Amino acid sequence: MLNGIxxxxxxxxxSRMTEKTMEKLRILAESAKYDVxxxxxxxxxxxxxxxxxxxxxxxxxxxxFADDGRCISLLKVMLTNYCMYDCAYCIxxxxxxxxxxxxxxxxxxxxxxxxxxRNYIEGLFLSSGVVRNPDYTMERLTAIVRDLRTVHRxxxxxxxxxxxxxxxxxxQEAGLYADRMSINIEIPKEESLKALAPEKDHKSIxxxxxxxxxxxxxxxxxxxxxxxxxxxxxxxxxxxxxxxxTKETDLDILKMSNTMYQQPTMRRVYYSGYVSxxxxxxxxxxxxxxxxxxxxxxxxADWLMRFYHFKVDEIVDDKHAHLxxxxxxxxxxxxxxxxxxxxxINSAPYEDILRVPGIGVKSAVLIVNSRRFNRVTSYxxxxxxxxxxxxxxxxxxxxxxxxxxxxxxxxxxxxxERLRPLLxxxxxxxxxxxxxxxxxxxxxxxxx
Amino acid sequence: MQVFIFDNTLDGLLTAVFDSFxxxxxPEYLLAEGDQLPLFADEPxxxxxxxxxxxxxxKGLEKYLSKEGLHMISVSWLSEEHTLNQPLFNFICKVxxxxxxxxxxxxxxPDVLEVRNxxxxxxxxxxxxxxxIRFQKAKxxxxxxxxxxxxxxxxxxxxxxxxxxxDQPWLIYDAHRHYGYYYDGSASPIRITFEDEAAVxxxxxxxxxxxxxxxxxxxxxxxxxxxxxxxxxxxERMNPKKQLSDMPRRYWKYMTEKNATQ
Numbered sequence: 001m002l003n004g005i006x007x008x009x010x011x012x013x014x015s016r017m018t019e020k021t022m023e024k025l026r027i028l029a030e031s032a033k034y035d036v037x038x039x040x041x042x043x044x045x046x047x048x049x050x051x052x053x054x055x056x057x058x059x060x061x062x063x064x065f066a067d068d069g070r071c072i073s074l075l076k077v078m079l080t081n082y083c084m085y086d087c088a089y090c091i092x093x094x095x096x097x098x099x100x101x102x103x104x105x106x107x108x109x110x111x112x113x114x115x116x117x118r119n120y121i122e123g124l125f126l127s128s129g130v131v132r133n134p135d136y137t138m139e140r141l142t143a144i145v146r147d148l149r150t151v152h153r154x155x156x157x158x159x160x161x162x163x164x165x166x167x168x169x170x171x172q173e174a175g176l177y178a179d180r181m182s183i184n185i186e187i188p189k190e191e192s193l194k195a196l197a198p199e200k201d202h203k204s205i206x207x208x209x210x211x212x213x214x215x216x217x218x219x220x221x222x223x224x225x226x227x228x229x230x231x232x233x234x235x236x237x238x239x240x241x242x243x244x245x246t247k248e249t250d251l252d253i254l255k256m257s258n259t260m261y262q263q264p265t266m267r268r269v270y271y272s273g274y275v276s277x278x279x280x281x282x283x284x285x286x287x288x289x290x291x292x293x294x295x296x297x298x299x300x301a302d303w304l305m306r307f308y309h310f311k312v313d314e315i316v317d318d319k320h321a322h323l324x325x326x327x328x329x330x331x332x333x334x335x336x337x338x339x340x341x342x343x344x345i346n347s348a349p350y351e352d353i354l355r356v357p358g359i360g361v362k363s364a365v366l367i368v369n370s371r372r373f374n375r376v377t378s379y380x381x382x383x384x385x386x387x388x389x390x391x392x393x394x395x396x397x398x399x400x401x402x403x404x405x406x407x408x409x410x411x412x413x414x415x416x417e418r419l420r421p422l423l424x425x426x427x428x429x430x431x432x433x434x435x436x437x438x439x440x441x442x443x444x445x446x447x448x
Numbered sequence: 449m450q451v452f453i454f455d456n457t458l459d460g461l462l463t464a465v466f467d468s469f470x471x472x473x474x475p476e477y478l479l480a481e482g483d484q485l486p487l488f489a490d491e492p493x494x495x496x497x498x499x500x501x502x503x504x505x506x507k508g509l510e511k512y513l514s515k516e517g518l519h520m521i522s523v524s525w526l527s528e529e530h531t532l533n534q535p536l537f538n539f540i541c542k543v544x545x546x547x548x549x550x551x552x553x554x555x556x557x558p559d560v561l562e563v564r565n566x567x568x569x570x571x572x573x574x575x576x577x578x579x580x581i582r583f584q585k586a587k588x589x590x591x592x593x594x595x596x597x598x599x600x601x602x603x604x605x606x607x608x609x610x611x612x613x614x615d616q617p618w619l620i621y622d623a624h625r626h627y628g629y630y631y632d633g634s635a636s637p638i639r640i641t642f643e644d645e646a647a648v649x650x651x652x653x654x655x656x657x658x659x660x661x662x663x664x665x666x667x668x669x670x671x672x673x674x675x676x677x678x679x680x681x682x683x684e685r686m687n688p689k690k691q692l693s694d695m696p697r698r699y700w701k702y703m704t705e706k707n708a709t710q
Contacts, residue, residue: 049614056578068687118704384561
């Protein structure tokens with residue numbers, strides 16, 4: 001009898017605790033979701049006896065895709081969304097009237113381990129609002145990752161946010177447990193950053209970045225001498241910039257990412273289209289929709305720099321400070337440089353083939369491999385997955401032209417300005433046509 | 449018109465290659481048993497699978513193809529695609545006839561491209577399994593996941609799961625092909641089949657463990673995961689099209705966050 005009562009009490013307490021936990025998880029996930037970084041790549045670490053988990057490297061593993069189409073790889077959550085800072089663009093700013101919560105250390109660790117064991121997640125992405133001071137906050141984050149690694153024997157991926165202004169000793173310790181550490185630039189120009197986030201400056205962001213980089217480089221040297229020295233931030237760093245909250249041009253943004261990629265440990269720069277979370281702040285634009293197309297173009301430009309051997313000043317320059325929203329940056333470059341084409345598929349070097357619109361890395365590799373065996377024709381290209389609709393204006397494959405093969409008309413015959421409308425998608429064509437149409441004002445407003 | 453018929457195994461296909469060279473015949477069609485014979489076919493040659501002959505063909509392939517090329521053949525075979533037989537057969541014959549090294553790199557050859565694409569589809573799906581498998585914990589501590597992939601990818605993913613979850617017993621069961629792998633937490637995973645599939649304590653249509661064998665706190669974590677899944681979505685950026693292309697609907701039935709109705 002008594003046992004029964006205790007049992008019921010116990011179950012009641014359990015269910016209350018989980019309801020609370022559920023609510024906290026909801027609040028803290030919603031607070032963390034505007035950080036777009038999601039990757040779980042960069043380290044290959046196979047499983048170890050007595051530990052749970054592994055990391056796979058390569059492209060990483062996305063375990064799910066949310067309704068907004070973004071990948072869910074890591075459990076992206078904040079330890080707390082209380083914050084003493086008042087950054088205008090951030091949902092968690094001090095002056096915002098939102099629900100606040102803090103996960104207890106044991107709750108968080110249990111969620112991570114149980115989620116991981118069910119193959120829901122690839123690891124943890126841990127961030128936090130700044131409470132009391134940066135060091136205090138960083139210390140709590142470090143304690144959690146230390147616990148996960150040493151007590152729970154967690155061997156999966158950990159992405160840890162660096163708190164701006166945290167001391168070097170704490171970073172040194174955290175780096176031993178985290179796979180990747182990141183600190184967000186958010187705004188590429190310091191004066192804009194200062195206007196929106198008065199407590200932050202570029203020094204508080206770049207200093208920890210350099211310190212982590214030093215740590216990684218020193219660690220590399222150490223590991224040459226002692227093979228078993230523990231690894232320090234093996235998956236390097238990443239960062240994020242907000243797009244569309246301030247008046248920075250794409251030139252400013254891409255210049256900044258380019259500088260970032262010069263650093264040996266910077267692996268990824270993310271671009272986050274600004275979602276109007278704080279509509280009341282007069283310093284921020286009110287956007288009906290986040291600038292998704294612009295964000296997409298920035299990612300395309302980023303890919304050009306990382307995988308397509310493009311230099312940043314080929315993509316944007318003072319004359320073209322903004323990326324063309326109608327055509328992707330690679331096509332944009334091709335249209336500005338007709339003299340580079342046509343590219344001969346059967347003899348051009350790999351780097352040149354990569355520059356042809358409609359040919360990606362995969363098909364470029366296929367082409368270079370296949371042409372050792374026989375001449376590659378437009379029929380082959382189509383089969384390999386090249387987008388001939390675009391590519392046909394930019395290549396020759398040494399064929400006699402007929403109605404079946406590529407047309408003789410290339411970019412230099414058509415001229416770029418007439419080719420451009422041909423390559424726009426149907427929807428874009430309609431929009432351009434609508435813009436060009438003369439609008440005749442019948443003065444209906446006055447009459448009615 | 450010369451037709452070969454084989455027993456739809458990889459060894460059978462390799463034996464068919466052996467026979468083709470041994471008999472000095474190049475068949476127009478390689479058919480699996482039970483396939484419809486084409487019109488005007490001569491008396492078909494039935495290939496009798498001989499593992500020794502198959503072994504010899506494989507040894508021969510090792511001479512001409514790179515490791516990746518051999519891998520491509522064995523992986524593409526797991527696709528279980530009916531349309532793969534002919535191109536794969538042609539490709540292997542071509543390797544021996546042309547004696548060109550690393551012919552697998554020639555994507556301008558239609559047969560190579562077919563095999564390559566099959567291989568790519570299989571590898572793509574094995575990644576999807578690594579992504580979308582969802583375990584439930586049973587009372588005895590075993591973690592269970594049910595899958596029914598288009599291709600037979602289970603052999604490709606067990607290493608990954610053994611490496612990752614080396615201290616927890618798990619069972620991954622392919623409901624479509626009626627077999628699975630069980631790992632007891634220490635020894636290497638073993639292949640299992642159930643004599644009576646109706647008696648298993650889980651539902652093969654949605655992968656759910658029966659109420660009475662589900663561990664106590666598993667429901668809680670399932671709910672937590674669903675809550676998290678909803679919370680992480682940014683409403684202003686809704687994009688169901690991208691979600692569907694990255695996570696096709698056919699995988700949803702076994703996924704915790706998408707099969708909430710109990």
